[in-house]
Amino acid sequence: MTPRGFARRLASRLVSLVVIVLLGGFAAAALVRYSPGFASLPEDLDPSISPETLRALHAQNEDSNPLPVFYARYLAGTFHGGFGVSTSLNQPVAELLRRRAPVTVRLVAEGTAGGLLLGSLLAWAAVWTRCAYLQTVAVSLTGLFLVVPPAVLALVFFFNEAPLAIAVALAVFPRLFGTLRALLGDLYQSPALLAARARGLSSATIATRYVLGAASGQLIAITGVALVLAFGSAIPIEVICGIPGIGALALQAAIGRDMPLLCALALIITFFVTAIHTFGDLIE
Amino acid sequence: MRRKLASAILILVALCALFAPAIAPFDYDRQFRESPHAAAGGQFLMGTDNLGRDRFSRLVYATRISIVLAPAAAAVSVLLALMLSRFSSLTTLCLSLPWIFLFIIMRALLPLDTGPFASILLTFALMGVAGWAWPARIFNASIRQIRQSGWLLQARASGMPSRRIALIHVWPHLRAIAVAQFRVLVPAYILSEASLGLIGLGVAEPLPSWGNLLAELQRPQAVSANPWILAPLGLLMLVMICLEEVSA
Numbered sequence: 219m220t221p222r223g224f225a226r227r228l229a230s231r232l233v234s235l236v237v238i239v240l241l242g243g244f245a246a247a248a249l250v251r252y253s254p255g256f257a258s259l260p261e262d263l264d265p266s267i268s269p270e271t272l273r274a275l276h277a278q279n280e281d282s283n284p285l286p287v288f289y290a291r292y293l294a295g296t297f298h299g300g301f302g303v304s305t306s307l308n309q310p311v312a313e314l315l316r317r318r319a320p321v322t323v324r325l326v327a328e329g330t331a332g333g334l335l336l337g338s339l340l341a342w343a344a345v346w347t348r349c350a351y352l353q354t355v356a357v358s359l360t361g362l363f364l365v366v367p368p369a370v371l372a373l374v375f376f377f378n379e380a381p382l383a384i385a386v387a388l389a390v391f392p393r394l395f396g397t398l399r400a401l402l403g404d405l406y407q408s409p410a411l412l413a414a415r416a417r418g419l420s421s422a423t424i425a426t427r428y429v430l431g432a433a434s435g436q437l438i439a440i441t442g443v444a445l446v447l448a449f450g451s452a453i454p455i456e457v458i459c460g461i462p463g464i465g466a467l468a469l470q471a472a473i474g475r476d477m478p479l480l481c482a483l484a485l486i487i488t489f490f491v492t493a494i495h496t497f498g499d500l501i502e
Numbered sequence: 503m504r505r506k507l508a509s510a511i512l513i514l515v516a517l518c519a520l521f522a523p524a525i526a527p528f529d530y531d532r533q534f535r536e537s538p539h540a541a542a543g544g545q546f547l548m549g550t551d552n553l554g555r556d557r558f559s560r561l562v563y564a565t566r567i568s569i570v571l572a573p574a575a576a577a578v579s580v581l582l583a584l585m586l587s588r589f590s591s592l593t594t595l596c597l598s599l600p601w602i603f604l605f606i607i608m609r610a611l612l613p614l615d616t617g618p619f620a621s622i623l624l625t626f627a628l629m630g631v632a633g634w635a636w637p638a639r640i641f642n643a644s645i646r647q648i649r650q651s652g653w654l655l656q657a658r659a660s661g662m663p664s665r666r667i668a669l670i671h672v673w674p675h676l677r678a679i680a681v682a683q684f685r686v687l688v689p690a691y692i693l694s695e696a697s698l699g700l701i702g703l704g705v706a707e708p709l710p711s712w713g714n715l716l717a718e719l720q721r722p723q724a725v726s727a728n729p730w731i732l733a734p735l736g737l738l739m740l741v742m743i744c745l746e747e748v749s750a
Contacts (some may be wrong), residue, residue, distance in 0.1 A: 234594075238594075246607070249608055250608075253608055361743065362739075364742075364746065365689075365693075365738070365739045366735075366739065367696040367716070369697045369700040369701060369716075370716060370719060370735060373719050373720060453603060454606075454697045454700070457701045458701050465603075465606075468603055468607060469606060469701075471607075472606065472607040480607060483603070487603050495597070
């Protein structure tokens with residue numbers, strides 16, 4: 219592709235990234251606003267509260283702005299440097315995000331790295347060694363971890379006081395194994411690698427010079443997918459193990475019907491997921 | 503051989519789920535208040551939970567819910583994917599949305615007094631609606647491929663009406679993809695329900711599902727006292743492995 223063509227493609231991807239992020243935020247706000255339980259309060263279940271008090275509480279919590287107006291005002295506020303104030307936690311959303319995001323980022327990054335490493339090692343063992351025993355072990359391990367819910371893995375690690383990033387890695391690697399094995403299998407049969415092996419190059423040289431070089435584009439795309447998978451696994455893990463990250467914050471915000479916080483989380487998470495997909499597409 | 507064994511196990515589990523009232527010795531919500539945390543034995547095959555409910559009976563009924571509703575949600579997703587696959591921009595948008603995040607939010611936002619049956623239907627309906635985008639992308643790609651095929655051109659050139667082309671020529675191709683997508687989605691939804699149940703956002707009590715039965719794993723002391731608490735996890739893994747084997 220020519221530099222001009224690439225620039226045009228990049229510009230179009232960036233525009234679609236912005237549109238998707240804005241639509242994603244709006245979709246989240248609409249889902250929250252029109253969900254059947256948006257207006258309900260914990261006090262609804264308390265029989266000791268009189269109907270008049272309940273009505274007053276509902277009136278106090280009701281947002282009179284129509285959704286598009288709320289969203290437009292919210293976005294305008296966001297562009298002026300802040301995500302507003304959390305209605306359930308009474309703190310600036312930006313401050314909450316600054317405190318919580320590093321926990322999730324670390325969990326996701328470590329889980330992704332672990333998942334990629336484990337998936338690559340098993341894929342290498344299955345393809346490169348040509349050992350039937352290793353292939354069976356790799357496929358069986360993958361199959362085993364594919365059928366265990368990530369939250370159960372997290373509980374095992376949590377009660378044994380082991381790093382939870384391993385649980386994320388174990389949830390991620392089976393979903394990457396198939397793609398990595400196919401990628402390595404194609405490379406293994408390529409004429410360049412056949413020639414390198416025939417020349418007697420060591421496995422380490424072949425791996426670093428030929429495999430990493432030839433598959434770097436696809437590996438970056440797979441890393442993007444791994445990041446999204448790790449994020450998806452990290453959310454229930456954070457909730458169940460009480461880790462103060464973005465996942466736990468999202469649940470807290472949902473339970474507290476906290477629109478500013480939910481919109482901010484939706485915008486950020488949609489940006490994260492879409493940016494990864496866009497980057498993967500551009501690399502491809 | 504392995505595939506036949508997996509199919510046989512799945513049929514057996516499905517039959518157990520179908521005839522749950524005949525197999526389970528008690529109702530799923532019957533409480534034996536004099537014997538909470540009872541050990542496994544003659545009266546209670548797998549012991550009782552903290553409310554004195556028979557674990558075996560609850561497992562049989564939970565299997566019924568998970569086994570029946572996950573395929574129903576998968577069918578909804580595939581149907582939606584077939585209907586919406588032509589809107590590729592909508593598919594791209596939906597693929598970019600963080601569905602696990604939105605799903606947790608939507609489930610958490612349900613009214614606090616949502617009944618157990620409504621919670622089942624809403625949980626699986628949300629899964630069905632949320633999961634259509636991946637199959638839609640695959641349908642979209644194959645429809646594009648089919649449009650460029652020589653046989654379709656020939657069918658058009660011979661003056662065949664569009665509806666007949668769609669039913670006789672295109673649908674058999676899409677049907678295979680629909681079945682494959684359905685097989686992929688069923689285990690995914692079973693796992694999703696289990697994860698949601700574990701964090702308390704799945705099927706509401708007192709109705710049992712594999713997800714809310716797994717929530718007992720959060721008490722490790724109880725697990726060491728009665729290892730039958732692990733039975734739902736074992737059954738879930740067995741069914742998932744069999745589904746993978748049958749889909750392979």
